Ligand SMILES: Nc1ncnc2c1ncn2[C@@H]1O[C@H](COP(=O)(O)OP(=O)(O)OP(=O)(O)O)[C@@H](O)[C@H]1O
């Protein structure tokens with residue numbers, strides 16, 4: 307596509323970051339945005355639930371809302387955000403990094419008693435990422451980080467067993483997503499710093515971006 311200045315630019319990428327609580331999604335999303343921007347890639351970092359009024363209700367309402375009502379609330383926010391923010395930005399050439407997307411709901415909602423099929427059906431018409439990264443890390447490492455950082459939601463595990471189960475659900479969700487043709491990529495954080503994880507992801511994303519242009 308040609309811009310008004312005559313320079314050519316194409317569509318951006320939609321990149322999502324999911325994974326268990328404490329694995330570093332929020333920290334890495336910010337660093338990844340900075341690293342992509344420093345390499346000249348127009349980048350927008352966002353999260354689901356979004357900063358909209360529906361998103362704020364979902365993010366801060368996990369004690370009030372449970373099961374299908376929370377699933378639908380999160381889904382309403384995500385459709386709204388995808389339609390008004392993510393898709394337009396990507397079409398204009400911005401690479402969007404989103405902290406949590408559908409893969410998280412395939413884990414958190416079943417942990418709340420919802421069938422995976424119900425969750426998958428509700429997202430049938432939503433934007434599919436170009437790259438869906440699932441960060442995976444040792445459950446005891448994630449448990450320690452969340453204990454040190456603090457829990458802001460009932461979905462932030464309170465002990466090792468919560469984190470072990472959440473990790474197991476993400477492993478199952480990854481297999482399901484790959485089977486469904488979703489562009490899911492597992493990324494093991496090992497003992498890397500957040501900056502090292504972000505650098506590894508930036509390298510991976512830029513290789514895909516360069517391959518497409
Ligand atoms: N690679 C890392 N090495 C060391 N500490 C990290 C790393 N990544 C994140 N942290 C720290 O771990 C804590 C959890 O990180 P963060 O909030 O980014 O995780 P998250 O996956 O977004 O968690 P949640 O899903 O619970 O919101 C924070 O205190 C953060 O500073």
Ligand SMILES: Cc1cn([C@H]2C[C@H](O)[C@@H](COP(=O)(O)O)O2)c(=O)[nH]c1=O
Nearest residue numbers: 354355365368380406410411414459461
């Ligand atoms: C994706 C998703 C999120 N939520 C809730 C759980 C937490 O309260 C927030 C996310 O905050 P975090 O810092 O990213 O952990 O939103 C949910 O209930 N269902 C979902 O699918």
